[in-house]
Amino acid sequence: SQQGEEDPQALSIQEGENATMNCSYKTSINNLQWYRQNSGRGLVHLILIRSNEREKHSGRLRVTLDTSKKSSSLLITASRAADTASYFCATDANYGQNFVFGPGTRLSVLP
Amino acid sequence: EAQVTQNPRYLITVTGKKLTVTCSQNMNHEYMSWYRQDPGLGLRQIYYSMNVEVTDKGDVPEGYKVSRKEKRNFPLILESPSPNQTSLYFCASSTGTSGFDEQFFGPGTRLTVL
Numbered sequence: 001s002q003q004g005e006e007d008p009q010a011l012s013i014q015e016g017e018n019a020t021m022n023c024s025y026k027t028s029i030n031n032l033q034w035y036r037q038n039s040g041r042g043l044v045h046l047i048l049i050r051s052n053e054r055e056k057h058s059g060r061l062r063v064t065l066d067t068s069k070k071s072s073s074l075l076i077t078a079s080r081a082a083d084t085a086s087y088f089c090a091t092d093a094n095y096g097q098n099f100v101f102g103p104g105t106r107l108s109v110l111p
Numbered sequence: 112e113a114q115v116t117q118n119p120r121y122l123i124t125v126t127g128k129k130l131t132v133t134c135s136q137n138m139n140h141e142y143m144s145w146y147r148q149d150p151g152l153g154l155r156q157i158y159y160s161m162n163v164e165v166t167d168k169g170d171v172p173e174g175y176k177v178s179r180k181e182k183r184n185f186p187l188i189l190e191s192p193s194p195n196q197t198s199l200y201f202c203a204s205s206t207g208t209s210g211f212d213e214q215f216f217g218p219g220t221r222l223t224v225l
Contacts, residue, residue, distance in 0.1 A: 031211055042115075042201060042216035043154070088153060092211060098169055099144065099214070101154035 006089055006105040014110050019076040021105040023089030024069075030092050032065060034074050037086045037104070046074075046087075079109045113138045115217035117202050123223045124192055132187045132220050134202030142205040143185040144169070144214070145177065147198040154201065160185055192224040 007022045023032070031050045035043040049056045049065045049072065056063045062075040076083055086104040115136045124130055136143065144159040146169075156169030160179040174196055176188040185204075189196060199221050203214040 033213070035214075040199065040219065040221075042218045043203075043214075044216070045213040048213060090154075090214075098159065098167075099156055100170070101146070103151055103153040 006087065006102045008105060009103070010106040010108070012108040012110065013079060015079060015081055017079055019079050019083070019107055019109070021074045021087050021107070023072045023074070023102060025072075025089075025091045025100075026070065028067075032072050032092075033090045034061075034063060034072075035088045035090060035101075037088065039085075043088065076107075079107075081109050081111045083107060084109045113215070115202055115204055115215050117200075117217040117220050119220060120218065121221050123225065125225050126193055127191050130189050130192060130222075132189075132200060132202075132222070134185045134187065134217060135183050136185075136202075136204040136215070137183065138204060138206075138215065139182065140204035140206055140215070141182070142212075142214075143179065144203045144205075145175070145185070145187050146201045146203065147171065147196075148201060148219075149198050157187070157200075192222075194224045196222065197224045198222060 005024050013019050033048045034046040037043045047058050047063050049063050060077045065072045086106050088101050088104045090099050090101045118133045141162045145157040146154040148154045155171045157175050158177040160166045163179055163182050166177050199219050201219050202217040205214045206212045
């Protein structure tokens with residue numbers, strides 16, 4: 001089945017810096033979503049971008065989607081210690097009925 | 112408060128002893144789904160349901176059963192648990208009849224099968 005693969009697997013930055021995470025997938029999608037997970041807890045939806053969109057913003061988050069390269073990136077600007085979490089991209093399959101998550105990027109923001 | 116609840120949150124059991132993990136949502140969502148999360152593998156979908164009495168297999172359905180008799184509930188059943196089902200399980204729900212929209216996740220159930 002298709003799968004989102006995040007890159008890098010782990011990222012460590014200083015507070016105030018920007019963090020960029022990438023996601024690649026294998027087959028055509030209808031939409032791509034990004035989620036955040038704080039250690040062992042439930043996932044929280046961050047942003048959804050549809051296949052006909054190229055860029056989307058939400059607060060300090062900026063997501064881009066390049067369907068020709070089958071890739072997406074999540075940029076967190078002016079990071080804070082509270083942004084420390086794992087970030088997952090999720091792509092839909094089977095007309096949105098079936099969702100596939102990547103293994104995630106672990107982000108550590110150091111104070 | 113809009114939420115997805117799961118019970119129990121933690122469970123230790125032995126091989127072969129049937130168990131059920133409950134999931135309930137109060138948002139009148141049509142779409143519900145179960146995932147398992149294992150280190151290095153991300154979340155993998157077990158089963159999903161687009162509406163009452165409609166369920167379908169995800170990527171890793173073997174060893175699991177589900178039912179959707181009511182819109183708000185979507186229990187996950189392990190008829191004969193095995194150690195390879197030790198994992199962190201999440202239930203999620205979403206608006207609409209597909210997973211296109213934002214999914215709301217429960218807090219997770221940490222299952223250990225000895």
